[in-house]
Amino acid sequence: MEEIEEFGKRLENLLKYGNVRGPKRTIGVTSVSFCSLKAALTTRYDVRFFGEKNKERILGQVLHMGLLGLIKDSWPYLQGDIGDNPEIEKEVSYDLGDGGVLSGKIDLVIGEHVFEFKFLKDWSYEKIPENLDEVDEESVLNAYTEQLNAYLNMLPDAEFGHLWIFRHNELIPWKKLKIKKDSKAFKRFLKRARDIIKLIESMENGELPKDPKPRFGWECRNCIFKSICSK
Ligand code: SF4
Numbered sequence: 001m002e003e004i005e006e007f008g009k010r011l012e013n014l015l016k017y018g019n020v021r022g023p024k025r026t027i028g029v030t031s032v033s034f035c036s037l038k039a040a041l042t043t044r045y046d047v048r049f050f051g052e053k054n055k056e057r058i059l060g061q062v063l064h065m066g067l068l069g070l071i072k073d074s075w076p077y078l079q080g081d082i083g084d085n086p087e088i089e090k091e092v093s094y095d096l097g098d099g100g101v102l103s104g105k106i107d108l109v110i111g112e113h114v115f116e117f118k119f120l121k122d123w124s125y126e127k128i129p130e131n132l133d134e135v136d137e138e139s140v141l142n143a144y145t146e147q148l149n150a151y152l153n154m155l156p157d158a159e160f161g162h163l164w165i166f167r168h169n170e171l172i173p174w175k176k177l178k179i180k181k182d183s184k185a186f187k188r189f190l191k192r193a194r195d196i197i198k199l200i201e202s203m204e205n206g207e208l209p210k211d212p213k214p215r216f217g218w219e220c221r222n223c224i225f226k227s228i229c230s231k
Contacts, residue, residue, distance in 0.1 A: 029104030033143035112159040153186035
């Protein structure tokens with residue numbers, strides 16, 4: 001009997017949602033680079049930023065709007081053609097299979113060039129070296145380069161990644177880093193995304209990870225789930 005019910009459920013899911021596992025799970029590119037449990041909880045319970053974080057988001061959007069002019073002025077640096085039709089906040093998605101979708105919003109795409117703008121407040125600027133190979137394992141830069149690489153691999157025509165880092169409240173980029181497209185790193189990223197989906201499913205079955213591991217040592221300090229997390 002149970003088997004028939006299970007079969008019926010899977011069939012219903014297939015007809016309704018296009019896959020046997022039910023509604024699609026959408027994982028944000030930005031959450032994959034950090035603690036898997038935080039990403040799973042945020043996705044499962046659709047937790048949004050609020051309070052102080054919201055102010056930062058609004059500020060970030062205003063700054064983004066002012067950035068296009070700045071990029072036009074910096075175009076010789078890119079040795080390309082701004083006439084390529086800039087697309088701001090371009091939405092992208094990637095099918096993870098089994099009802100999972102990776103999604104994201106790219107700050108700016110111009111032809112083969114993909115830009116991400118990051119506004120740093122808490123991070124110690126001096127810790128960012130000129131050479132990306134010298135970046136400390138604990139640096140948030142590793143998450144940013146990984147995310148930009150994901151976008152480069154999700155967009156079929158994208159080739160060149162540009163990570164521009166701004167100090168808080170400034171419109172002139174403090175660092176302009178070029179990021180190479182790396183398909184192997186993207187495969188690892190996809191695995192992390194699929195693992196987060198599995199984690200959500202196991203949480204729905206009543207299993208919580210006993211020993212969650214944040215990606216970076218500093219993550220738990222600012223995590224909104226700290227009070228309910230066993231870490
Ligand atoms: S408190 Fe730490 S381990 Fe727990 S969900 Fe947050 S970041 Fe992850």
